[in-house]
Amino acid sequence: MLVLGIGNPLRRDDGAGPAVAARLAGQALETLEVRTLSGEVAGLLDAWAGHDDVLVLDAVASGEPPGTLHRYAAADGPLPAAFSSFSTHGFGLAEAIELARALGKLPRRLTVYGIEGEDFRSGEGLTPAVEAAVGWVVSELGRDHTAHSAR
Numbered sequence: 234m235l236v237l238g239i240g241n242p243l244r245r246d247d248g249a250g251p252a253v254a255a256r257l258a259g260q261a262l263e264t265l266e267v268r269t270l271s272g273e274v275a276g277l278l279d280a281w282a283g284h285d286d287v288l289v290l291d292a293v294a295s296g297e298p299p300g301t302l303h304r305y306a307a308a309d310g311p312l313p314a315a316f317s318s319f320s321t322h323g324f325g326l327a328e329a330i331e332l333a334r335a336l337g338k339l340p341r342r343l344t345v346y347g348i349e350g351e352d353f354r355s356g357e358g359l360t361p362a363v364e365a366a367v368g369w370v371v372s373e374l375g376r377d378h379t380a381h382s383a384r
Contacts, residue, residue, distance in 0.1 A: 234265055235284040235340075236374075239272040239291040239326060246299070246350030246363045250290040253346075256371040277329040278338060287340040290370065291326055292363070293347035300362030301349035302370065308343040346370060 238254025240247040251269040258267040266284075270276045272291065281287045293303060305312050311334075312327050326345065333339040348367065351360045359367060 234286045234288060235281060236265055236267045237277070237280055237287065237289045238267070238269045239277075239289060240269075241271060243355060243357060245352040245354055245356050245358060246348075246360055247292045247353050248357070248359060249292040249348040249350060249363050249367055252359060252364075252367045253290045253348075253370050253374075256367070257374060260371075260375055262375065272325045277326065278333055278336075281333070281340050281343070282338065285341040287343045288346065288374070289326065289343065290346045290348070292350040292353070294350055294353065295347075297349045298362070299349055299351035299360060300366040302366055303345075303347035303349070305345045305347075306343070307345050308339055308341060312345065 236254055236257055238250035238252070240250040242248030242251050254267050254269045257265060268280055270280060277289075289307075295301075295303070297303075307330050311331060330339065330343065330345075348363055348370070350363055
């Protein structure tokens, strides 16, 4: 499985995706390949090329309470229309997914986790609600991966 943490850690909660990726990479889970990206379309398409199972983590801004976790099975169909406005990258994840779908380059399983951010201003460090959500996602993904690897 490829795990992509998308975002910019120098924009506070926009660093949620890279924070999850860094913590998962630190767990040295054997069958996980973990990368961080800024979220640009070409980089995403290149990163998931040749992978059947991809998990993407990104910060979102939909108006939900900070720390809310959004989960979508993107390979099953387009992300909800509102997801385009969630991205903090402008032309980014939702558009990359639809471009990959149109080009026949979408991974067979593509799961998107969006962590609702609170503060996207310049600076380092996650807000408490986003930090808690990152910890929960890392714990769940680590547990799920360990259970799946044991089968």
